[in-house]
Amino acid sequence: MKRIIIPLLILLLASCAELTQVVNKMDTNRPLTQNEVVSGLKQALKIGADSASSILSVKNGYYRDQLVKITLPPEAETVTKNISRLPGGEKLVEDVILRINRSAEAAAKEAAPVFARAITEMTIQDGFEILGGKKDAATQYLKQKTYKQLYQLYQPKIKKSLDREIVGNISTNESWESLAGQWNKIAGSFIGEMADLKEVETQLDQYLTDKALEGLFIKLALEEAKIRNDPAARVTDLLKRVFG
Template sequence: MKKNLVLIFTVLVCFLNISCLSSLQELSSGLMDLNGGTSVKKVPAYTNEEAVSAMKDALEEGIKFASSSLSQKDAYFKNAAIKILLPEEAKPIIGILNKIPGGQSLVDDVVLRLNRTAEEAAKDTVNIFVSAIKQMTVIDGIKIVTGNKDAATEYLREKCYDKLVNLYKPKVNTVLNKPLVMNVSANEAWEKLITNYNKYGKIANTAAKIAGQKEPCPPVTVDLAQYATEKALDGLFTGIAEEEAKIRENPLKYASAMIQKVFNYVKQGITTITVRS
């Protein structure tokens, strides 16, 4: 009876003062339910541990899909968004080869082989990514779950990029060292081209500088193997980012209970939930 009187008095006071309504809501959420004997409270929608678990599941989903799909034949070569082409600086080489019978087919062969190499290397990336995932901290997990739509992809890029370069670049170099016209490889032709270009370009730049003009031949320092490796990795991370976006957009599609729970709450902007105890 005493409890009922206290509750009635509190309600009357708050109705007389509209500014107390929020306080009434807070108070009532903590009061015992007189009929059921339960209390109502707000708790986090998911724990830190659940966020990390969900993030690890999502990353594993993303890397498995990306490495599997990009390791398929023509995954790079027939995808205009990630296809690896020779750099702009290679145009003089291409121009020379085009003047030779069958030269264009040789250029096409190098491009094809570069893309095939990227496709082949993609399947070997899983172990590198898994190692990074295992090292994820609670702070990492929370930051990624509540971050941008590509936060997980950027985490993997930061943690794995150098190791992936070490995986891809030797494979790319093998392709570029394959003999082409007159037993000269793409790497050898490229080095000869930029050496001569830079040599004579330096003379032209010096003359322009003396005349007070802009240098006409900026030095070319492109490492062909590094360039192709970076392009291959751009394609890999594009694939992972696309899968991450799908997970965030439709978490209920995935088998992992943690992905469904955590990312569904994140998508709806829910940080706390009401529970009865």
């Protein structure tokens, strides 16, 4: 009797294994449900946002990455050129840039929770628009939802770094405001208009905060592209189904 039962059990187990494979294959091929799309995109956004924040929040995350390193605007060249002529001036200028990037790195540590709150608000309609949208549709969704909050997070940290004195009891902010104010007078004059000169933003912290956030969303877009294009980056079964 045992001789008959054992082969039957083996046959039954083999049949179950084959049936499971068939069911799994059918499950993979079935149309995506609305909940799966939204859940998958939320998962992808969280993974991408956490990764982008982590990459930029480490020491030199901004400063040593030429793709996102924050530098002073071209209009600040007069200030930096004059300071660089002083003994140790070049180091002073680079120290300012370093402090700005360090401030952005510190702010990036707190960016992930801001992204997380926006992700939880995603609707079914948002999900399908992102899935069928442009290659950076998810990044643009988060940018639209979080930019103001992230700006409020980054701007005070960067402004604080600019308010520190660099030389002669003058801070970067004070030097920039003086330079930009004089430039804008020229740009707004009749001669400036004839020469098609453009006024510049007098608030340096606004310019630099926008540049810092630009770097954050560049990194987020790169993380999104990985999930969309690289099967190896789809680290869960749900991501494989939604983006496969």
